[in-house]
Amino acid sequence: MSNIIGRCIGETSLVEVSFISKEMPQVGEYVSLKYDGKNVLGMIESMVRGSVSINDDIFDPKTIEKIKEIEGDDHYIRGTVRILGDIKNNLRIPRTPAPPGTEIIPASQDDLQKIFQKKNSLSLGTLISQENVEVKVDLEKMFSRHLAILAMTGAGKSNTVAIVVDGILEYNGCVVIFDMHSEYNINFKHGQSKLIKPEINPLYMSFSEIKRLARISKGAFLQERYFWEAYKMARAEIQNGDEKNRGFIRIMKEYLEGWESGKLLFRGQDVEGTKQIVDVINKMGDLERRYSSIINSSAGNILSKLELGKANLVDLGSVDEAAAEVIVSHILRNALQNNKKWLKEKNDDLPLTHPVFFVLEEAHILAPKNRPTDSKLWISRIAREGRKFGLGLCMVSQSPKSIDPDSLSQANNMIILRLVEPQDQRHVQTASESLSEDLVKQLPSLNIGEAVVLGLMSRIPALVKIEEHKNKEFGQDLEVIDLWKNHKEDKQKKYEKEKNDVINMGGDY
Numbered sequence: 001m002s003n004i005i006g007r008c009i010g011e012t013s014l015v016e017v018s019f020i021s022k023e024m025p026q027v028g029e030y031v032s033l034k035y036d037g038k039n040v041l042g043m044i045e046s047m048v049r050g051s052v053s054i055n056d057d058i059f060d061p062k063t064i065e066k067i068k069e070i071e072g073d074d075h076y077i078r079g080t081v082r083i084l085g086d087i088k089n090n091l092r093i094p095r096t097p098a099p100p101g102t103e104i105i106p107a108s109q110d111d112l113q114k115i116f117q118k119k120n121s122l123s124l125g126t127l128i129s130q131e132n133v134e135v136k137v138d139l140e141k142m143f144s145r146h147l148a149i150l151a152m153t154g155a156g157k158s159n160t161v162a163i164v165v166d167g168i169l170e171y172n173g174c175v176v177i178f179d180m181h182s183e184y185n186i187n188f189k190h191g192q193s194k195l196i197k198p199e200i201n202p203l204y205m206s207f208s209e210i211k212r213l214a215r216i217s218k219g220a221f222l223q224e225r226y227f228w229e230a231y232k233m234a235r236a237e238i239q240n241g242d243e244k245n246r247g248f249i250r251i252m253k254e255y256l257e258g259w260e261s262g263k264l265l266f267r268g269q270d271v272e273g274t275k276q277i278v279d280v281i282n283k284m285g286d287l288e289r290r291y292s293s294i295i296n297s298s299a300g301n302i303l304s305k306l307e308l309g310k311a312n313l314v315d316l317g318s319v320d321e322a323a324a325e326v327i328v329s330h331i332l333r334n335a336l337q338n339n340k341k342w343l344k345e346k347n348d349d350l351p352l353t354h355p356v357f358f359v360l361e362e363a364h365i366l367a368p369k370n371r372p373t374d375s376k377l378w379i380s381r382i383a384r385e386g387r388k389f390g391l392g393l394c395m396v397s398q399s400p401k402s403i404d405p406d407s408l409s410q411a412n413n414m415i416i417l418r419l420v421e422p423q424d425q426r427h428v429q430t431a432s433e434s435l436s437e438d439l440v441k442q443l444p445s446l447n448i449g450e451a452v453v454l455g456l457m458s459r460i461p462a463l464v465k466i467e468e469h470k471n472k473e474f475g476q477d478l479e480v481i482d483l484w485k486n487h488k489e490d491k492q493k494k495y496e497k498e499k500n501d502v503i504n505m506g507g508d509y
C-alpha cells in the first residue's frame with residue numbers, strides 16, 4: 001500500500017514504538033497502528049535519518065562520494081511514535097503492544113476531526129502537519145485547570161492570548177487582562193474590550209498592599225509599627241463615619257504628624273520627634289505623589305466594574321512594578337473572597353456573581369520564583385483553589401524558569417510556543433507531566449505562532465499553528481533603521497527650511 005509510512009521494529013511497548021521508514025513523515029504528525037482489532041492513534045515524536053553504507057566507520061570523504069555514486073540517496077528514517085490511545089475505545093491506552101512489523105499509516109482526517117471537535121470548545125488554529133484539521137480545546141477544562149502560555153519573546157504569546165480571549169467572549173465569558181504593555185485595546189471578534197482604570201480605594205487595601213506602596217522595608221519594625229497604628233486608626237475613623245471627607249491617606253498622615261509633634265499621644269505615650277515617625281511621614285508623602293493615579297479615596301469596588309462578554313483591560317502599562325503587584329493582588333484577593341461568599345453562602349448581593357478568567361501577562365514578574373510578593377500569594381491561591389470558586393488563570397511568560405513553580409505546576413493546560421533556553425525548557429517539562437523529552441526537543445524549532453498544546457483541555461497533545469488574530473498585529477518589531485533615517489531626513493528638511501527663510505528675508509547664510 002502506498003500510504004504506509006513505515007513499520008514497527010524492535011521491542012514495542014504500550015506507550016512507545018520505534019519504526020523504520022523510507023518516507024519522510026513530519027514530527028507531530030498523527031499516525032494509526034491497526035492490530036488485534038484496534039485502531040491505535042500515535043504521534044511521531046522523534047526522527048533520525050541514516051544510511052547503512054555511509055556510517056560512522058568511514059573516514060575518507062572520497063569513499064562517501066563513491067558510495068553515493070553507486071547507491072544514490074538510499075537513506076532510512078528511524079523514529080519513535082508515542083501511543084495516544086485506541087480510537088475505537090475512547091482513546092484508552094491499549095493493553096497489548098503492537099506486534100513488530102505493524103504498519104504505520106497516517107491517521108485519517110475523519111478520526112482527527114472527531115477527536116478535536118468538541119462541545120463547548122475554543123478553536124486555537126490548525127494542526128501543523130494536517131492543515132485541514134482544526135484544533136479545538138475544551139473551554140471548561142481550560143478554565144478549571146488553568147492555562148500557561150509560554151514562549152521566548154516575539155514567538156506569539158500575545159497573539160495566542162487574543163485568540164483564547166476571543167474564544168471565551170464567544171460564550172459571553174468574563175475575561176480580565178492585566179495588560180502590562182497596554183497592547184490589548186483591540187477589537188475582538190466576539191466582544192468589545194473595556195478599559196478598567198486601575199484605581200483602588202485605600203480603604204479596601206490590605207495592610208500589606210498599602211505597606212508595599214509606601215515602601216516600608218521588611219526589617220523596619222518601628223516604622224511598620226507606626227504605619228500599622230496609623231492604618232488602624234484611619235480604618236476605625238472611616239468605619240465610624242468620622243472621616244469628614246479627608247480620605248484614608250490624609251487621616252493616616254494626620255495621626256503620624258500628631259504623634260511626631262506631640263499633639264497626639266501614641267498608645268498613651270509621648271513620642272515627639274521620633275526620627276522613625278518622620279521617615280514614615282515622608283514615605284506617606286512619596287506614596288501620595290507616586291501613586292496619585294491609582295489611589296482614589298472615592299473609588300468603589302473595582303470588581304463591580306467587570307462586565308460579562310467583554311475583555312476587561314486593567315491597563316498596567318504606565319505603573320511601576322510595585323503598583324502592578326498591588327493592583328493584581330488587590331483584584332485577585334477580592335475576587336476570591338467575593339466568589340467564596342457567592343458560592344458558599346449563596347450570597348447574590350455582591351459585586352461579582354459569575355466566573356472570571358484572569359490573564360496575567362509577565363507572570364514571572366507578578367509571581368516570581370525567588371521573591372515573596374502579594375500578587376504571588378493570591379495567584380498561587382487562585383491556582384490552587386480557583387476552580388472551586390469560578391476563577392480561572394492564564395499565566396503568560398517569556399521566562400518560565402523565573403515563575404513560582406507552585407503556581408506554574410497548577411496550570412494543567414499549556415500552550416508552549418518557540419522556547420530556546422534549555423533551563424526554561426527543563427522548567428516547563430517539570431511543570432507538565434505530559435511534555436515528553438522528545439516534544440521538548442521540538443520547542444526550539446517551532447516557527448512564530450506554532451505551539452505544542454498540552455493538558456486536559458486537549459484529549460491528545462498537538463502541534464498547532466495558532467490562528468493569527470486579525471484585529472491587530474501584536475508586538476511588531478520596531479523598524480529602527482527607518483526610524484533613524486526619517487529622523488535624519490526631518491532634521492535636514494528643517495535645516496533647509498530655516499536656511500531658505502533667512503535667504504528670503506535677504507540675509508546671508
Ligand SMILES: Nc1ncnc2c1ncn2[C@@H]1O[C@H](COP(=O)(O)OP(=O)(O)OP(=O)(O)O)[C@@H](O)[C@H]1O
Pocket residue numbers: 151152153154155156157158159160398448449450465466467468469473474475476477
Ligand atoms: N499565529 C501567528 N501567526 C502569524 N503571525 C504571528 C502569530 N503569532 C504571532 N505572530 C506575529 O509575531 C509577532 C510577535 O507576536 P506576539 O506579540 O504575539 O509575541 P509575544 O510572544 O507576545 O512577544 P513579547 O514577548 O514581546 O510579548 C507579531 O508581529 C505577530 O504578528
Ligand SMILES: [Mg+2]
Pocket residue numbers: 157158159475
Ligand atoms: Mg506579548
